[in-house]
Amino acid sequence: MKLYRLLLRLYPRPFRDRFGAEMIAMVEAQAATADRSLGGRLRFWRNVAADFARSVLRERGIDLSVPSGLRRTNPADDVRQAWRMVRRAPLLSAFVIGLMALSIGSTTAVFSIVHAVLLRPLPFPKPDRLVMVWERQGPEDPRNMVGAHEFPEWERRSQSFERMAAISFDREYNLTGAGEPMKLSAPRVTSAFFKVMGVQPEAGRAFTAEEDEPGHGDVVMLSDRLWRSRFGADPTIVGRAIALNGTPYTVVGVMPADFDFPPAGATPDVWVPIAEPIHLYRGRHYLWVVGRLKDGVTIARAQAEMDGIAASIASELPQFSRGHGVNIQPLHGEIVQSVSQALLLLFAAVGLVLLIGCCNVANLLLARAASRQQEIAVRVALGAGRLRVARQLLAEGGLLACAGGAAGVLLAMWLVALARAITPGEIPRLQHSQIDATAMTFAAALGGLTAMVFGLVPLAQVVRVQVADRLKYGSKGVARSGRQPLRRTLIVVEVMLTMVVATTSGLLLQSFFRVLRVDPGFQSGGIVAADVTLPPTPYDTAIAQRAFFDAAFARVQGSPGVLSVAATSMVPQGLGRGAIAIQIEGRPAPRPGDEPSAAYRVVSDKYFTVLRIPFVEGRPFTSADTRLAVPIIRWFPEQRRPAHFDDPQPPPVAVVNQSMARRFWAGESPIGRRFTVLFSPPITIVGVVKDTRDQSAWDDTGAEFYLSDRQEPQNRMALLVRAADSIAGVPAVVRSAIWSIDRDLPVANLRPLAEIVDANVSVYRAVVVLMSAFAVMAIVLMALGVYAAVSYTTAQRTYEIGVRLALGAQRADIRRLVLLNGAGVAAAGIAAGAAGAYALARYAASMLYEVRPADPATYASLAVAVLAIAAAAAWAPARRAQRVDPVSVLRNE
Amino acid sequence: MSLTPAVLHILLSLAEEDRHGLGIAADVKAFSGGRLALGPGTLYGTIKRLLESGLIEDLGSPEPEDDDPRRRYYRITPAGRRALKDETLALTSTLAVAKRRLKTS
Secondary structure, eight states, X not given: OHHHHHHHTTSOHHHHHHHHHHHHHHHHHHHHHSOOSHHHHHHHHHHHHHHHHHHHHHHTTOOOOOOGGGSSOOHHHHHHHHHHHHHHSHHHHHHHHHHHHHHHHHHHHHHHHHIIIIISOOSSSSGGGEEEEEEEETTTEEEEOEETTHHHHHHHHOSSEEEEEEEEOOOOEEEESSSSOEEEOOOEEOTTHXXXXXXXXXXXXXXXXXXXXXXXXXXXXXXXXHHHHHHTTOTTOTTOEEEETTEEEEEEEEOOTTOOOGGGSSOOSEEEEOOXXXXXXXXXXXXXXXXXXXXXXXXXXXXXXXXXXXXXHHHHSHHHHTTEEEEEEEHHHHHHHHHHHHHHHHHHHHHHHHHHHHHHHHHHHHHHHHHTHHHHHHHHHTTOOHHHHHHHHHHHHHHHHHHHHHHHHHHHHHHHHHHHHHSTTTSTTGGGOOOOHHHHHHHHHHHHHHHHHHHHHHHHHHTTOOHHHHHHHTTOOSOOOTTHHHHHHHHHHHHHHHHHHHHHHHHHHHHHHHHHHSOOSSOOTTEEEEEEEOOTTTOOSHHHHHHHHHHHHHHHHTSTTEEEEEEESSOTTSSOOOXXXXXXXXXXXXXXXXXXXXXXXXXXXXXXXXXXXXXEEEOOOOGGGOXXXXXXXXXXXXXXOOTTTTSSOOOOEEEEEHHHHHHHSTTSOOTXXXXXXXXXXXXXXXXXXXXXXXXXXXXXXXXXXXXETTTSOOSEEEEEEEESSOSTTHXXXXXXXXXXXXXXXXXXXXXXXXXXXXXXXXXHHHHHHHHHHHHHHHHHHHHHHHHHHHHHHHHHTHHHHHHHHHTTOOHHHHHHHHHHHHHHHHHHHHHHHHHHHHHHHHHTGGGOSSOOTTOHHHHHHHHHHHHHHHHHHHHHHHHHHHXXXXXXXXXXX | OOOOHHHHHHHHHHHHSOEEHHHHHHHHHHHTTTSOOOOHHHHHHHHHHHHHTTSEEEEEOOOGXXXXXXXXXXXXXXXXXHHHHHXXXXXXXXXXXXXXXXXXX
């Protein structure tokens, strides 16, 4: 009954005032006498509702009554009629379809990427139970790799997890013995890993707990990809041995094709057991931990439990764990966190462009409907029911939307394929994006929604057509302001949305150029990088590793086309980041856990020369620094000192960057000062170099020191080869130089250093390019919209303008009138748009580099630009208005 | 001009006696054998148009003590009776033609 009172409000007020009380009384009385059963009551209210729907339209003057002779019309007739109308205005129709295809297509494409990357659950059973468990070292370092002494304790003490597993990416494996040597992506895992992920091998078995034991780790599981590409999908592979780093490993299983551990970045080729006494490597932070929460345990509860465990470990082993917390994050969030903000930003932007497109199409169809009012009036006068006319308009909108939607889906397919092709591997899970059923549904929903808008906007006009007036006055009415507010609103909205998209992309574009202009402090041009990883046999000692790289430097250096060669433990701006705890000699020992840390790299003598990193003072490493006792860093106190440690030999030395010099030796020269790294002997500083951004383009590296590969040999180095002139021939030369020493060594990731540096900004660049494309689309659509609207309004006002001119108005005044009309609309849109842009830019603030979200220059220049474009779009119609001939206009009346 | 079913039935109902809205609806339902159920919206919408065209008149509310004060009574006007008569004649001749042609006695 209350509902019925509410419904009554929908009748026109006079009707409601006059009959409302009587109607309520009647419904009450009828309800009282109606069948009390549920079915009876339902029938009663259904009848009331039907009566309401029929009569409210009638009282509102919306007459949908259909002459009974026309009642049975075939829907196919509507479509045929609509097709006729569409064909009669081919240009307009093509334009509308194109607009829709563009907006629906790009929105669907972005949606399908967002869906694949952000929305689709991970391909594991109960994926919401999977979490990454990081070690938290203070607020700045919430995702540190987990200490080797901590993981076994976590695993043993925690109750929140069904299982936990550790993963390590610290070793490299080269596959030999079957064709060219190949460097494998080979995470080492504890046997629980596959149970945590909940995935069974497609052949063979997973690792057993026994294979976690030291000495039992010579087993391997293959990825489906490697099994197919290197072993021809051999069904008898399980049980056979393959050669990893020259050692036989028995294949125990093959994982299914879609199995991946996405946080790893590169899809693993093989998995091997960690199989080492993890708990002994105290203080070594090299594990990733993934866990499966028990059913019903929330992340917050697990976090609370782990906080307690971390606190007790910290009190038991303060020298290794003081200040170490735990940070539990859902696996899905970890995978997409790097891109979710960028994707949502793009999604927002493309959604706004879609809205602009819709405004435009609505505006166009509104204009057309207005020009067709007379035709519709004639149809109504000739006996076509308004329902019939309305159905036909809806059919027209539907036809346009279907065509636009279909074209949009095709465009989206192409765009998604393009996106997958141009950003390989940069965006997790992107390769899963496709125009699937969900994306199709999304596109269909978009199309349906726009079709409704297209159909209904003119429809609202049709049902109000006053047939007699329309036929009497024809199209030359004076002030037909009825639809003006809606049209103006559409334009204001268009300008506003354009301003939002354009300003946000303007801010991003600026910060992108700033990132590109950042001087990394090293020269990447003309350098080829290559990864070389030495297997444990025959390179089982630091001495053997150093001997290999010395020989490699000599061979490469002597090759044609090579200017100089160096090596580093981590390629500048590659993916690796390493920081290590240090202690400055002569300073009071910090409390355990509070040690300062610094980034570090192990480099060869010529590193600074090849990369052209200038020295501020001191000297680079030389052959005179070659030590007998290597390496110098010990990771835990029980580790044996290397042989010849006490023999007379050159002291350990380091080169530091300016930031490190400033941080620890402010106002004095650090040359000759000493510091220790973990359990190393004191290391003397011999040189200071300028800072480089060798971790990423936009982050300051901070304090960093370099050790010499003569003192801290590595089994894995990236060669950096500076070409004499062209880098084209360098890769082949490097390969043959390495293979002339050891035919079984893979030379991996041979590519220009500039490419690695560029990969740093590739996702950012893709975002900026797309945002700019959306901004251009928005601006073009907005200009078209303004042009169409001003043209139409001006055409409608021709008579008024003619009168004004006849009454003595100057032609310049007329132009001003028209332009001001446009400018006012644009200004309102720009003001609202600036506010919207600020909101969006605030959301994207972390993607801005040295540009504030409220950067006034960007806002001002884009406001001017948008205003200028709107004015330019209004210019041509304004000139037309100026040329109106009052005599002919008035005579035609 | 032929009358809509709602108009015809309301006029027929009021031709018998003055009635309020609910009374009209109940009467129409009864004499149409339940085929025409007038909902409140349709009923009062039609009443509004009949009042405007002068085919019926509004008698106002009854004395409070003998009825629900929200109810108003309506009476058919002479113009209404004329329209009803014309319509009935037209229907009769239509009916005759229909009977002849459909041979349904």
